[in-house]
Amino acid sequence: MMPSSGYMPPEYIEKGVISKMFDIYSMGVVMIKTISGLSGRSRSAEMPAQEFINLVHDSWRVKLQEKWSGSSLEAYCQQVKRCTEIALKCVEVERQNRPNIMDIIHELNVLETAADEVTKLLFA
Numbered sequence: 001m002m003p004s005s006g007y008m009p010p011e012y013i014e015k016g017v018i019s020k021m022f023d024i025y026s027m028g029v030v031m032i033k034t035i036s037g038l039s040g041r042s043r044s045a046e047m048p049a050q051e052f053i054n055l056v057h058d059s060w061r062v063k064l065q066e067k068w069s070g071s072s073l074e075a076y077c078q079q080v081k082r083c084t085e086i087a088l089k090c091v092e093v094e095r096q097n098r099p100n101i102m103d104i105i106h107e108l109n110v111l112e113t114a115a116d117e118v119t120k121l122l123f124a
Helices: 010-015 021-036 040-046 049-065 070-090 101-122
Strands: none
Touching: 021 040, 021 049, 021 070, 021 101, 040 049, 049 070, 070 101
């Protein structure tokens, strides 16, 4: 079963090129939709990256403020911001500019460790 065209990278759509970066692109689309909603991918393509990152970050900050404050709020906001940055890198038009899976895993582990440290400090 082929994925829908919204999850296919430009090099496949334009030239039929399949590489290990095909899945990275698709993962980036999933991340963007998860972080910013179903219309997030089209919005991310229509505006400068930093503007999209700020829009998502601000939206999540409002949601997170309902439950968190202080250091924990900042830690979670940083996670949202960094995940949005990673997702945008995954959907780079030029496949050589996309991160590899090990780099993504490393970045996510760093984020998780930082959040765990904040949680430990708050509830120690």
